[in-house]
Amino acid sequence: MSRTNAAEYTDERAGTAPLATIDFARLEQRNFGEIARLLKACTTHGFFYLDFSGSTRARGIVEDKEKVLQFMKGYFAQPFNVKMEDHRNIRTRGFIPVGTFTGVDKGSKECFEHLALARDELIQPSGVVPRAIENQRELFERYLGLNDYATTTILTILSDVFDVDDTARFERHHRANETSDTILAMLSYPSDGTTHNKHTDIGSLTILFSHEWGLQVVAPETGNWEFVEPRSDHAIINVGDVLRFLSGKKLNSCLHRVVRATGKYETPHRYSLAFLLRPKDTLRISDVEDKTISAKEWHDRKYEIYAASHDEQETNEVLTGGMEKVLARL
Ligand SMILES: O=C(O)CCC(=O)C(=O)O
Numbered sequence: 001m002s003r004t005n006a007a008e009y010t011d012e013r014a015g016t017a018p019l020a021t022i023d024f025a026r027l028e029q030r031n032f033g034e035i036a037r038l039l040k041a042c043t044t045h046g047f048f049y050l051d052f053s054g055s056t057r058a059r060g061i062v063e064d065k066e067k068v069l070q071f072m073k074g075y076f077a078q079p080f081n082v083k084m085e086d087h088r089n090i091r092t093r094g095f096i097p098v099g100t101f102t103g104v105d106k107g108s109k110e111c112f113e114h115l116a117l118a119r120d121e122l123i124q125p126s127g128v129v130p131r132a133i134e135n136q137r138e139l140f141e142r143y144l145g146l147n148d149y150a151t152t153t154i155l156t157i158l159s160d161v162f163d164v165d166d167t168a169r170f171e172r173h174h175r176a177n178e179t180s181d182t183i184l185a186m187l188s189y190p191s192d193g194t195t196h197n198k199h200t201d202i203g204s205l206t207i208l209f210s211h212e213w214g215l216q217v218v219a220p221e222t223g224n225w226e227f228v229e230p231r232s233d234h235a236i237i238n239v240g241d242v243l244r245f246l247s248g249k250k251l252n253s254c255l256h257r258v259v260r261a262t263g264k265y266e267t268p269h270r271y272s273l274a275f276l277l278r279p280k281d282t283l284r285i286s287d288v289e290d291k292t293i294s295a296k297e298w299h300d301r302k303y304e305i306y307a308a309s310h311d312e313q314e315t316n317e318v319l320t321g322g323m324e325k326v327l328a329r330l
């Protein structure tokens with residue numbers, strides 16, 4: 001059994017992860033100490049809290065996140081057949097019902113439903129946008145714009161830190177006008193289920209908000225699962241596979257999952273909102289097996305493995321982006 005399956009605690013015995021809190025305004029000012037803290041967080045947990053409160057340009061993200069969460073509560077409370085009107089028979093767009101992906105426990109399916117809005121589809125005049133989102137287009141455009149600004153700022157700093165050549169700079173691969181699989185994923189976990197299997201994120205950076213317990217991350221020091229404390233005023237940022245690959249595997253993309261916590265961290269009906277930044281489809285990357293493939297191919301392989309049986313998931317390192325091996329070496 002792999003090490004990250006060893007500690008299965010879903011109660012207070014798991015403890016909470018000691019994640020750093022990074023100040024976004026200080027990053028905007030290129031504060032040397034804050035950049036050093038960012039780099040430390042990205043090379044250890046690959047997860048950190050981001051505090052936007054000091055940033056004139058970005059602080060509105062927290063207020064808008066509340067509005068999107070309110071939208072989600074209304075959306076997911078609708079009858080199943082109404083939500084299925086936004087189902088498109090694909091795993092990456094529109095409404096995706098419970099049971100599409102593989103769950104935490106062997107042989108189980110995950111337990112969350114979600115609505116996935118592609119940035120490209122929101123931007124393009126011919127893009128398919130669920131009617132409920134169309135009715136609040138201004139909010140979603142503004143929210144995606146703020147997420148774009150925040151992730152571009154972080155990628156720009158990391159390009160500087162790694163002294164990346166001009167044409168290879170990380171932020172250049174993530175421009176909103178180039179086709180990508182960047183999505184806003186809105187997830188709803190019913191209180192009698194709540195599972196999302198362990199994985200690393202496909203793309204470059206994720207900006208996540210949730211007010212409820214349930215998210216766990218593997219501690220890089222011990223290989224044990226720990227809870228990520230929910231904070232309503234901070235975002236949770238994590239490094240995805242592609243950014244890890246682009247950094248020459250110097251950055252970590254820690255394994256995470258969602259469980260139904262009991263005891264002190266009990267999980268009620270859980271909502272989470274994830275901006276999943278992915279690079280342009282045509283970007284060439286060196287993947288987990290050091291094979292050169294396109295970002296689009298990597299994306300498709302990940303979605304296949306998210307839905308594969310547990311036995312199949314264990315046959316390669318796609319699900320965990322190679323991080324399980326890294327964590328086992330620590
Ligand atoms: O629901 C969460 O907190 C995590 C969601 C997640 O890991 C994902 O969408 O990739």
Ligand SMILES: [Fe+2]
Nearest residue numbers: 199200201256
């Ligand atoms: Fe994730």
